[in-house]
Amino acid sequence: MAKSDSMDLTRRAVVGGMGAAGLGATYAALAPRAYAQEKKPIKVSFWTFDNPQQRPWVNKRVKLFTEQNPHVKIDFQWFAFGDLGKKLSVGFATGTAPDGFVSQDWFMPVWLDKNLLAPLDVGKLGYANYQAFAKDFAPAFVEGATVNGKVYGYPMWFYGYCNYLNTKQFKEVGLDPDKDWPQTWDQLGEVAKKLTVKDGDKFTRQGFKFAMHAAQWTMIQFNPILVGAGGSWFDQSGKCIVNNDAGVRAMTIRASIAQKYGAEDPADSIATNPIPGMDFLKERASMFFCHPLPLELVKAQNPAMLEGNYFRPVQYPGSAPGKGISTAYGFNLVINAGASPDKQEVLHDLYKFMMSDLVDAWRDAAPFTFAKKGGWEDNAEVQKFPYVNEIIKAGSNGVALPRTLVFNELADSMHRGVQKIMLSKADIKSTLNEVAAEVDRATAAYKKA
């Protein structure tokens, strides 16, 4: 009986079981697809700048996001750092701008002035309200991404410049890099002079190096000197006042390292756009103002420097010890005002997802710091990075680059001016007068247009 029952049950069980298994398998196979199909497939385009550390991390987060959201396809493209702004301009002009992109801080005024960006819904980014959002970031950064209480940029990386020292060369000339690092501009000149090595007229080693290769770097390095000297780029009416007394004072400081202390040769540099700190990395210069230096970059250019661990960042010099300020800038995640509402929705989700794990971002792109105040600084992995608190402090104490509608014109004019002063020994006051006049002409033309 038992056998018979067992036989009957077995046959039925086999047939029934096969049917059930088939149904189950069919259901199992179809169920997730049916779930996925609940959301309409959507394709969004997203652009960023290229960088050996940052771009791969963005790429990774985009890939992870699309894996978790199979209905979303992201057309991810990246361009050279200096080209992104131009590509975007042409994109907006031809109607081919991406739905979302990473915008350099200093381009925000132009995009905003031309109403090219969509306001962000801070609620969708995980904030209760605007105040909660603003509290989460450095004020200088929120200011650049906000207009009349509306947020247009989700701040990403944000970092300050440090003075990088070659500690081996410091020790060679009897200086203690931990104690004797220059805290005032005069000290910078004196220390740089000590570090300089010459063979007749030829510099074997420059004590300090100002970047001369690109207009952006001229701005980045002169900005804190100008602000530290009590100057500013523009007055309340928008007139360029870089030629006032404070501006002249700042430029005199800028020129003094070469002209007064003889610690720099402005014509001698191997810096390039991709690696502006090349003179420092190749130990042709003992000090250099630079963004946080990735260890991979140091390793690639000078493995001995990384192995010997003989470089470190310190704060900028200032008018008095402890009063050094640096330049700080960063990047925003923004949305094209022309993107459809469903694309904007997806981009909000993408941005929230990207910025949800800053420690992961640090792991991949250290030592580039973030605009967000909490959630990463105290992490053990972050704190393990050499001199990380100096890097964080530089970002916190940094002054933003001027946010102006004629930034490129200003940068180019300043670059020409600095070249004239440093290479042709032109008079500082009259050169700055020329710069201010050029910038005012550009501003007037912009307003007129």
Place this chain on the structure above:
Amino acid sequence: MAELATSQHDELASAESRSWHLHHRRKITLWGIAFVLPTIIFFAVFKYGPMLWAIELSFHSYDMISAPRYVGLDNYRALIADPIFRSTLFNTLIYISCTTTLLTVIGLMLALAINTGIPGARHCMTAMFLSNLMPVIAVCLVWRILLHPYGVVNQLLQHVGFGRIDWLTSEWTAMPSIIMVTVWRFAPYFMVVFLAALLALPDDYYEAAEIDGAGPIRRFFHITLPLLMPTIFFVVVVSALLCARVFLYPYLITGGGPGNATRVLSMLIYETGFSYLKMGQAAAISVVLFAIMLVFTSLQITLFTRSERIYF
């Protein structure tokens, strides 16, 4: 009657033949137009269309984002008032005139040297021509290194008693350096052009001159040079047009600096259009450059046509 009929028949046949020929000719013309039409359309759409659009754009304010707005001659007035434009225009004229002159003279001298047939001359020509095959970026990077204050050029000059020369960072030497690099790159190309022309010169003139007792210098100035005039004209026009559009050499070697010493109009067009988003003003600079080239080329055509009349 029969004659009349024959004549009428002939006339009819002739009319038919004429009609057939006309039809045939029209057909050929239509076919000709059909074959040429793609090229005409291509030029209209991709060359003359944009040229005309650029001229129209030069009377507008256009930031590539908002719609263009008519501003009359404002862009041209702004250019006249802009010291950067004036100095860039001056740089461009200096660059064109110096480079064109040097390319023509050095190209001709190299061709004459090769044409002497001294042993190894052909190999020298091949070696020199290689500079034309190198990518521009590589050329510029190599010259940046060579002309570095402590580069090979200065090291060599130090051996013969020169001091340090800041080739690329001094206002006085930066433009000559750019001109030198351009000449280094393109002179061998024009040398080949001159060499082809030299090889095509008839020997009779030289034989007659030799019999009359003319020396090499006299033969050069009274036979070679006049016969080469069409080639010289070609080289001058082509090199001047080439130089007017120069962009990469100053852009990659000096970035337009120091100050504004090596900025040329093409660079200014690029910066004004794509960096400052002033497309209307960039178009106005393009029109100025176009006008300069038009005047320059017309002048050369007039001068050379006159000289050809003298020589032939």
